[in-house]
Amino acid sequence: VLTKDMAKPAVPFGGKYRVIDFVISNCANSNIDTVGILTQYKPFELHNHIGVGASWGLNRRDGGAFILPPYMSEKEQNFYKGTAHAIEQNKEFIDSFNPEYLLVLSGDHIYKMNYEKMLSYHKENNADVTIAVIEVPWNEAPRFGIMNTNEDGSIYEFEEKPENPKSNLASMGIYIFNWELLRSEFKKAEEENREKTDFGQDIIPSLLNEGKRLFSYKFKGYWKDVGTLSSYWESNMDLLDINNELNLFDSSWQIRSHNKSLPPMYVSSSASIEHSVIADGAIIKGTVKNCVISSNVEVEDGAIVEDSVIMSNTKIKKNAKVKKAIIGENVIVHENSKIYDEQGELYSIGNNLEIRGDE
Structure with a gap:
């Protein structure tokens, strides 16, 4: 109903925000200065809202906020087929900044996270990939992609919506990749003519099979996937508790937006x-x-x-x-x-x- 005329991240939230404000604010508060926003479905509201990223301090000479619609090349003229496909289509854009690490985020989740801490964890573990996870009630685990981990946090198995989960650590759709590793994985998948559309279904299982170092990063704050009407309503109602974990009144981690006067x-x-x-x-x-x-x-x-x-x-x-x-x-x-x-x-x-x- 709410996404008939706009992309899900552009849906209004909390009286004065849009859903994507939380992720972009997290980036700005985590001192990330280069943000690419991949858009596809009915993007006008989202493009209009983000602009050049001035509301988040991203209108800068070096780095900035970039809107990235599906990339049309001589070889391929497709819409984004999945999360990994969207990143692969924009590899030239990513290469232009020559990054050591790539942070991949979902634009339709409500939470506050310091990505700098996650990156430090990634480096400390000499990881190839780090995936943010959150504990969910066991009865809800079959709804999520579940990470099965060792005591040191390393991931030995990923299960997509398992009927009988071995763990209740759900993927939050937040990834840190060593960029060269991910880039070479895309190339290898193309050479072997195997699927490389989705991180959860294709890339992560492949990297696990190759024996790469994948680690889970446990997040313990407020997190809500507002992809359904009921979860969207619940998350808005959570704001009415002045002591809620999201705490929009915390001046040390402001959620910024593009608002009219x-x-x-x-x-x-x-x-x-x-x-x-x-x-x-x-x-x-x-x-x-x-x-x-x-x-x-x-x-x-x-x-x-x-x-x-x-x-x-x-x-x-x-x-x-x-x-x-x-x-x-x-x-x-x-x-x-x-x-x-x-x-x-x-x-x-x-x-x-x-x-x-x-x-």
């Missing part, structure tokens, strides 16, 4: 606000409880909004009721409309829609 939030005398995050430009006249309200949202007199995520430029008209919902950008919920599920399930509405009555 907007007036302050306005709260009328008729408004009732409880336990909510509300962005600049919002006008609140009704009742808001346990919500994340984005910029330029209007909640009119008599309207009730509870347990919901409301995206920018959306209007909740008089006496409308919204409960446990995700409502996209530029939506109008007309007077007396009711948006909630009778069984208490999560309700979602996409962008640029009008909702009338009991629709």
